[in-house]
Amino acid sequence: MNAIATELLTKQFGAFTAVDRLSFEVKRGEIFGFLGANGAGKTTAIRVLCGLSKPTSGRAVVAGFDVTRDPEQVKRHIGYMSQKFSLYEDLTVRENIRLYAGIYGTRSREIRAKSDALLESLNFEAWRDTLVKSLPQGWKQKLAFSVAIFHEPAVVFLDEPTGGVDPLTRRQFWELIYRAADRGITVFVTTHYMDEAEYCDRVSIMVDGRIEALDAPRGLKERFRAESMDEVFRQLARKARRN
Amino acid sequence: MNKRPFSTPSLFAAFARKEFYHIFRDRRTIMILLVMPVIQVILFGFAITTEVKHVKIGLLDPVPDVATRRVADRLLASDYFDLARVLHSPAGVERALRRGEIDMALVFEPRFQRRLLRDGPARVQLVVDATDPNTAALFTGHARQIIADAGRELAPPAGATSLAAETRLLHNPAMKAAYNFVPGVMGLILMLICAMMTSISIVREKETGTLEVLLVSPARPLLIIAAKIMPYLLLSCVNLATILLLSVHVLDVPVAGSLFWLVAISLLFIIVSLSIGIFVSTVTRSQVAAMLVSGMLLMMPVMLLSGLIFPVEGMPPFLRGLSCLIPARWYISAVKRLMIEGAPVTVIAREALALTCTGALLVALSIKNFKNRLS
Numbered sequence: 374m375n376a377i378a379t380e381l382l383t384k385q386f387g388a389f390t391a392v393d394r395l396s397f398e399v400k401r402g403e404i405f406g407f408l409g410a411n412g413a414g415k416t417t418a419i420r421v422l423c424g425l426s427k428p429t430s431g432r433a434v435v436a437g438f439d440v441t442r443d444p445e446q447v448k449r450h451i452g453y454m455s456q457k458f459s460l461y462e463d464l465t466v467r468e469n470i471r472l473y474a475g476i477y478g479t480r481s482r483e484i485r486a487k488s489d490a491l492l493e494s495l496n497f498e499a500w501r502d503t504l505v506k507s508l509p510q511g512w513k514q515k516l517a518f519s520v521a522i523f524h525e526p527a528v529v530f531l532d533e534p535t536g537g538v539d540p541l542t543r544r545q546f547w548e549l550i551y552r553a554a555d556r557g558i559t560v561f562v563t564t565h566y567m568d569e570a571e572y573c574d575r576v577s578i579m580v581d582g583r584i585e586a587l588d589a590p591r592g593l594k595e596r597f598r599a600e601s602m603d604e605v606f607r608q609l610a611r612k613a614r615r616n
Numbered sequence: 617m618n619k620r621p622f623s624t625p626s627l628f629a630a631f632a633r634k635e636f637y638h639i640f641r642d643r644r645t646i647m648i649l650l651v652m653p654v655i656q657v658i659l660f661g662f663a664i665t666t667e668v669k670h671v672k673i674g675l676l677d678p679v680p681d682v683a684t685r686r687v688a689d690r691l692l693a694s695d696y697f698d699l700a701r702v703l704h705s706p707a708g709v710e711r712a713l714r715r716g717e718i719d720m721a722l723v724f725e726p727r728f729q730r731r732l733l734r735d736g737p738a739r740v741q742l743v744v745d746a747t748d749p750n751t752a753a754l755f756t757g758h759a760r761q762i763i764a765d766a767g768r769e770l771a772p773p774a775g776a777t778s779l780a781a782e783t784r785l786l787h788n789p790a791m792k793a794a795y796n797f798v799p800g801v802m803g804l805i806l807m808l809i810c811a812m813m814t815s816i817s818i819v820r821e822k823e824t825g826t827l828e829v830l831l832v833s834p835a836r837p838l839l840i841i842a843a844k845i846m847p848y849l850l851l852s853c854v855n856l857a858t859i860l861l862l863s864v865h866v867l868d869v870p871v872a873g874s875l876f877w878l879v880a881i882s883l884l885f886i887i888v889s890l891s892i893g894i895f896v897s898t899v900t901r902s903q904v905a906a907m908l909v910s911g912m913l914l915m916m917p918v919m920l921l922s923g924l925i926f927p928v929e930g931m932p933p934f935l936r937g938l939s940c941l942i943p944a945r946w947y948i949s950a951v952k953r954l955m956i957e958g959a960p961v962t963v964i965a966r967e968a969l970a971l972t973c974t975g976a977l978l979v980a981l982s983i984k985n986f987k988n989r990l991s
Binding site: 423451456460468472473530 | 626627630631634637638641642824825826828829830831832833834835
């Protein structure tokens with residue numbers, strides 16, 4: 374079964390078509406890179422897929438639920454981490470976990486056991502009662518991701534999750550992403566770092582609201598006769614008329 | 617899947633608890649919420665006052681006699697006037713006024729008593745420093761009344777038919793400024809806390825991106841917002857109680873009318889102010905903008921048009937019409953009626969209706985804005 378399937382998904386704002394007839398599928402447990410220059414329509418597409426915004430036309434099924442007809446069910450079965458850091462800075466590590474897990478209806482006994490295990494696996498035990506604002510940036514990002522998948526969603530949407538993070542922490546962050554994918558969580562990720570695009574199972578590149586290319590990184594490089602994903606991206610982004 | 621159906625009460629509690637953490641962990645927020653109201657009430661009640669007390673009097677009495685002493689004693693017996701200097705010449709009066717040693721000189725003519733009792737009319741002059749005309753007018757009026765009373769006692773008018781209008785000041789016999797300020801400050805503080813603090817706290821979540829995460833979650837927006845305003849609602853009630861206690865026990869402004877209805881109309885106003893906060897948060901994107909909108913666009917008109925500083929009755933028709941759009945104006949007017957005048961609740965029906973309508977309108981607009989954002 375596909376974790377995400379869209380069919381001619383379109384979102385217009387007045388005369389402006391932000392997302393133009395997207396049709397693609399993402400398999401369960403896949404790490405799917407969703408690339409595109411700024412203004413290509415990535416964020417709008419993610420908002421539609423998360424049930425935050427209604428599509429103008431077309432269809433999208435996420436985690437087995439139609440985003441137009443059943444946005445509430447979609448919301449229950451996805452996780453989300455935005456490009457902005459999405460934890461509460463003035464709450465402690467544990468309070469953040471408890472709040473978000475509570476929102477997704479996890480039982481409190483389960484929250485306790487699971488958060489202990491989580492903090493242990495992240496080596497965070499000593500920081501459990503620390504306010505999030507006093508954690509190093511990289512730790513915050515890792516924690517935000519762990520919180521986003523705490524309720525074991527079918528799909529997790531990551532909107533530029535590693536913005537402003539040093540390369541070492543980015544590596545560690547991707548380790549977490551792999552571990553989540555191994556557990557069967559589908560990862561839908563946007564990024565500006567082309568080296569990260571290489572880590573994805575498959576990558577789509579959006580230009581002016583449309584998907585211009587979609588394949589595994591190796592396939593894309595062969596097709597565009599490019600050395601790296603960066604080169605592939607440049608070739609495609611050059612065609613953009615918007616912006 | 618190992619998930620229970622969503623229990624709204626526990627989710628609400630979790631959100632509200634989080635909101636309390638935000639408030640109590642930020643020293644600035646807690647200062648604004650709990651300390652500022654107390655300071656404002658005391659400032660408005662004591663420091664910023666239009667009452668006149670301890671006016672410094674210079675006395676020039678060339679030929680003292682029983683009558684001049686009686687008049688001077690009557691004047692100085694009140695709290696309002698203190699004898700600052702005894703003067704000996706008209707030039708001395710001027711000098712003392714210029715140096716600020718006195719605010720007002722009381723000058724008797726020679727042979728005052730004789731004139732008063734035989735030759736009629738005896739004259740006494742008040743020389744006043746009118747730099748601040750309002751204050752000067754206030755205390756001269758007061759002095760004139762005292763002098764006239766003393767004069768009547770000394771030499772009762774011959775005819776029994778003399779006519780004198782006597783003014784009785786109802787509701788606020790001592791002309792205490794606190795009577796006017798307490799309702800105003802109540803309106804101002806509740807508005808500030810509810811509208812400004814809620815709008816800022818919602819917009820802050822927009823800024824940090826946490827609101828987005830909440831909207832992607834299965835929690836319903838209405839529940840999120842309700843849980844968000846709950847702490848402010850509670851803190852406003854605490855503030856209401858504080859202000860009322862302070863005004864009764866510290867400023868000596870009693871609650872003349874029904875406490876129950878006073879609290880009821882205050883709750884209504886709190887709810888309206890909260891909906892202003894929510895509305896502001898739907899039209900602004902940054903905390904600074906939210907603060908400016910609720911600070912400048914809401915506070916200034918409240919200060920200027922709600923009757924807190926300038927009475928609504930004295931405004932030109934245009935401004936009076938404008939003031940009708942300001943919820944605080946209705947609230948302040950209702951509090952004046954209920955608390956100071958002790959009027960029955962039926963009198964404030966118009967105020968209650970105006971507040972209810974504004975609140976309903978704001979909630980409707982906020983929901984509409986919110987839906988537009990989502991679609």
